[in-house]
Amino acid sequence: xxxxxxxxxxxxxxxxxxxxxxxxxxxxxxxGGGTDLIVNLRRGIGEAPQAxxxxxxxxxxxxxxxxxxxxxxxxxxxxxxxxxxxLVRAHYPGLAQAAASxxxxxxxxxxxxxxxxxxxxxxxxxxxxxxxxxxxxxCLKYGGSKxxxxxxxxxxxxxxxxxxxxxxxxxxxxxxxxxxxxxxxxPLAELYSRDGRDYLSLAREEFVxxxxxxxxxxxxxxxxxxxxxxxIEFPLAGVAVALARDGDKLGALxxxxxxxxxxxxxxxxxxxxxxxxxxxxxxxxFDALLKAQLMAMKTTFTSGHYRRRAxxxxxxxxxxxxxxxxxxxxxx
Amino acid sequence: MSKLxxxxxxxxxxxxxxxxxxLLLDYLREVVGLTGTKTCCDGGECGACTVLADxxxxxxxxxxxxxxxxxxxxxxxxxGESGRLAPIQQGxxxxxxAQCGFCTPGLIMAAEGLLRRNPRPNEDEIxxxxxxxxCRCTGYVKxxxxxxxxxxxxxxxxxx
Numbered sequence: 349x350x351x352x353x354x355x356x357x358x359x360x361x362x363x364x365x366x367x368x369x370x371x372x373x374x375x376x377x378x379x380g381g382g383t384d385l386i387v388n389l390r391r392g393i394g395e396a397p398q399a400x401x402x403x404x405x406x407x408x409x410x411x412x413x414x415x416x417x418x419x420x421x422x423x424x425x426x427x428x429x430x431x432x433x434x435l436v437r438a439h440y441p442g443l444a445q446a447a448a449s450x451x452x453x454x455x456x457x458x459x460x461x462x463x464x465x466x467x468x469x470x471x472x473x474x475x476x477x478x479x480x481x482x483x484x485x486x487c488l489k490y491g492g493s494k495x496x497x498x499x500x501x502x503x504x505x506x507x508x509x510x511x512x513x514x515x516x517x518x519x520x521x522x523x524x525x526x527x528x529x530x531x532x533x534x535p536l537a538e539l540y541s542r543d544g545r546d547y548l549s550l551a552r553e554e555f556v557x558x559x560x561x562x563x564x565x566x567x568x569x570x571x572x573x574x575x576x577x578x579x580i581e582f583p584l585a586g587v588a589v590a591l592a593r594d595g596d597k598l599g600a601l602x603x604x605x606x607x608x609x610x611x612x613x614x615x616x617x618x619x620x621x622x623x624x625x626x627x628x629x630x631x632x633x634f635d636a637l638l639k640a641q642l643m644a645m646k647t648t649f650t651s652g653h654y655r656r657r658a659x660x661x662x663x664x665x666x667x668x669x670x671x672x673x674x675x676x677x678x679x680x
Numbered sequence: 681m682s683k684l685x686x687x688x689x690x691x692x693x694x695x696x697x698x699x700x701x702x703l704l705l706d707y708l709r710e711v712v713g714l715t716g717t718k719t720c721c722d723g724g725e726c727g728a729c730t731v732l733a734d735x736x737x738x739x740x741x742x743x744x745x746x747x748x749x750x751x752x753x754x755x756x757x758x759x760g761e762s763g764r765l766a767p768i769q770q771g772x773x774x775x776x777x778a779q780c781g782f783c784t785p786g787l788i789m790a791a792e793g794l795l796r797r798n799p800r801p802n803e804d805e806i807x808x809x810x811x812x813x814x815c816r817c818t819g820y821v822k823x824x825x826x827x828x829x830x831x832x833x834x835x836x837x838x839x840x
Contacts, residue, residue: 349722349723351701352701352702352703353701354681354699354700354701355700355701356681356700357683357700357701357744357746357747359747359749379744379747381742382742382743382744382747383724383739383742386703386724386741386742386744387723387724387742390722390723400700400744402744402747404747428736451812452811452812453737453790453808453809453810453811453812454727454730454737454738454739454790454812454813455724455739455812457736457737457738458738458739458742458743578811579811579812580725580811580812
């Protein structure tokens with residue numbers, strides 16, 4: 349690891365002050381828990397910022413509020429606090445499971461909701477030391493002109509690996525964004541651009557202030573993931589499922605996947621699977637949807653094929669267990 | 681750019697001029713001279729630099745010192761009084777929880793954070809609380825026994 353580059357640390361106490369400083373310092377970076385940003389800065393990833401804007405002192409961004417129907421989570425809420433919150437555990441178990449599965453206990457005391465939603469995309473050719481990347485002539489994600497994962501590609505395949513995004517996407521997540529024009533809200537899916545290099549669709553000065561989730565009556569949701577070991581590692585694949593039963597039939601189904609594409613994938617065309625029971629024929633149609641929409645590339649030490657298979661297995665298991673009743677997965 | 685950093689370190693308020701790009705880990709080791717907190721992976725993956733911030737374990741290699749202004753920071757040097765080991769330290773001693781010892785200060789602080797929050801943890805809770813800490817010598821069994829000893833689960837073995 350290298351020393352951190354010189355920068356000024358700014359610690360605003362209101363979103364207005366944060367925005368003003370963001371506008372004054374176009375080359376600033378936003379600091380949440382720092383669990384990813386500090387590592388990347390020390391590896392020389394990204395332009396050295398003139399300022400870091402610490403968003404942890406803004407009261408309204410540290411609050412979890414809501415009820416069993418709707419939830420608002422400030423972007424500076426720590427993942428440990430989200431995972432332990434009684435309201436979240438009772439009514440949004442999939443979200444609590446996702447938060448409790450990020451990295452490991454100590455990282456979760458530091459890492460924030462906003463940081464996890466805006467987590468930089470990852471790749472074995474990118475999350476490396478300056479020396480390593482320089483000797484490999486850099487890559488399309490930063491500093492170079494060639495993608496080493498797909499050498500003919502014009503786009504970057506670095507993978508989105510945040511765990512909260514899929515859990516919130518299946519709960520109709522919306523983000524509240526602060527920018528030049530004040531506050532605006534957008535569906536969470538629209539936060540992501542689908543390009544691994546410029547992976548967020550935010551304007552230069554904009555930042556996420558909070559995220560909301562909704563729990564419709566009767567909706568059952570859960571999150572599960574696979575990784576090299578059960579702590580610290582980023583997910584190889586993570587799946588969130590929310591479904592509702594209509595008697596013996598599948599009434600509603602939403603599925604979102606992380607760790608495979610440069611964005612968290614909210615699976616399309618799941619409505620076509622509803623209206624019948626959950627049997628092997630339906631699950632095979634479900635497999636086909638996942639295979640068509642997940643495009644895992646070799647951005648980790650495991651193959652893209654393996655991660656796509658793993659995501660499919662996790663998704664099948666969650667759908668079966670949630671449909672068969674009660675099972676909300678293991679909160680760990 | 682340096683700023684005056686005021687924080688409470690191991691029970692005493694301190695004021696130091698610290699540059700904005702200095703990590704809490706380097707502040708503790710290089711500015712204050714408390715070298716109990718170890719620099720190991722230096723990238724948030726091993727837990728050897730774990731300290732308590734307002735009673736919660738955090739990784740000092742990922743915290744900026746100046747972002748800790750006003751907080752209560754405790755390192756392994758805060759434990760024990762007048763030459764007597766704190767219960768968690770005594771547990772590592774009694775149960776042989778350390779081999780080379782390099783990861784031990786981090787594990788002790790992560791365990792101390794757990795015991796303050798949950799004085800009677802079960803084994804799963806201990807394993808979860810130590811999941812950010814890597815030890816390359818032991819198989820973790822003796823470390824878990826050390827925490828159980830400190831939690832009073834090994835009370836029968838405690839010297840009176």
